[in-house]
Amino acid sequence: MQQHNDGLRAGTSRAVRLESFGGPEELTVQDVPEPQAGDGQIRVRVTAAGLNPMDWFMTSDAATAARFGLSLPSGFGTDYAGVVDQVGAGANGYAVGDRVFGTALSRAIADFIVIDANGNIVSGVAHHTPDGVDDRTAATLSIAGSTAAAALDVLDLGPQDTVLVGGAGGGVGVFAVQLARIAGARVIGTGSPSTAEYLRSLGAEPVAYGDGLAGRVRDLDGGPVTAALDLHGSDTVQVARELGVSDGRICTIAGVVEGVPAANGANAGPDALENIADLVASGRLRVPIAATFPVEDIRTAVELQADRHVRGKVVIDL
Incomplete structure (x- = not known):
């Protein structure tokens, strides 16, 4: 040994x-x-x-x-x-x-x-x-990165997408926002008003969570939301449905909603963490x-x- x-x-x-x-x-x-x-x-x-x-x-x-x-x-x-x-x-x-x-x-x-x-x-x-x-x-x-990677695999984002990320400033959100941006998607991230600059620094367009969220998202320029990721429960799922997003393009990691796919780190691809570590090493993800x-x-x-x-x-x- x-x-x-x-x-x-x-x-x-x-x-x-x-x-x-x-x-x-x-x-x-x-x-x-x-x-x-x-x-x-x-x-x-x-x-x-x-x-x-x-x-x-x-x-x-x-x-x-x-x-x-x-x-x-x-x-x-x-x-x-x-x-x-x-x-x-x-x-x-x-x-x-x-x-x-x-x-x-x-x-x-x-x-x-x-x-x-x-x-x-x-x-x-x-x-x-x-x-x-x-x-x-x-x-x-490991945990946050693989969870974000698994969720984004479900959504299969590309440059044609605008994704709404509920709880974008949390541990998984840090990865999800940046990985979505690397995939070419536009990202709208929910958070408290005090997190707005932080979310912008990650590459998200910030929007305050809470009552009236769907209306605030509609007021943003840039076209309709095409996908959504709920990182806390089910509130973002309901808003995404209100915005016309189909259940198949919504993903949860903490809540269980009938008809909506869920993901966890165990579902991540075999190379997900190595790819994330390489992105960090290259400076593309922080x-x-x-x-x-x-x-x-x-x-x-x-x-x-x-x-x-x-x-x-x-x-x-x-």
């Missing part, structure tokens, strides 16, 4: 854990035994972990946690970036020192995580981080980092992210 030792205390490492399901107050940083890579596995020294709404949603109560196969004591966080420091026999395609990013379901916020070289979101997934993408940014890509926190401030970080008004991504440094 290849191995690198970067000076952490032998035998123990830090991990964010929950002894009871609940809110941010249940999160603690604990000393745990260092995991070791077995056959077909790699171990990653995590340097950064990005937060997503699914992190605190999955661990909010026992019933929800059970739906995702989680039990106590539980880890926390799913998106990570770091450096490979152990490579087990048969873990082909990786070497000690490789920079990687990916997912490890509800256990990513830890000094070390073990990933199956041919794994999935539960056993872990690792993609090589391109030069030109820093670890903080790489740690934000990921605003709203805030970074040391792992010891995990509760504060989750409270900020869960407020759902943060512009950009929240990242934990390890």
Whole structure:
């Protein structure tokens, strides 16, 4: 087995854990035994972990946690970036020192995580981080990026399209807006009036959400809306229907509406994340980092992210 030792205390490492399901107050940083890579596995020294709404949603109560196969004591966080420091026999395609990013379901916020070289979101997934993408940014890509890519695959946007994106300033919206623009589509993004300049910086035409949204969209110059993406629930679906968009050209990621396609990151194409990382490396796609926190401030970080008004991504440094 290849191995690198970067000076952490032998035998123990830090991990964010929950002894009871609940809110941010249940999160603690604990000393745990260092995991070791077995056959077909790699171990990653995590340097950064990005937060997503699914992190605190999955661990909010026992019933929800059970739906995702989680039990106590539980880890926390799913998106990570770091450096490979152990490579087990048969873990082909990786070497000690490789920079990687990916997912490890509800256990990513830890000094070390073990990933199956041919794994999935539960056993872990690792993609090589391109030069030109820093670890903080790489740690934000997997969940939000793959979800946005899957949704846009459903919509199949092109230069002929105008897409209405509900909740455009959120974590998935950051990717969805820019990927839609790269596809050539015009993007109208909903948000609060205070987010207007932020949405413009992503490439969207901002419009305030709430009562009367359909009328405000109609008042914009540029032609009719031809597609819609609802990133929060079903309100944007109803507005899109009012604007004459067919159900087949509407997509949701959080709400369930009869007749309307839904998407999640598991539906993304096999090369989606590599393509997104390459776009970041080339400067064609940017990921605003709203805030970074040391792992010891995990509760504060989750409270900020869960407020759902943060512009950009929240990242934990390890």
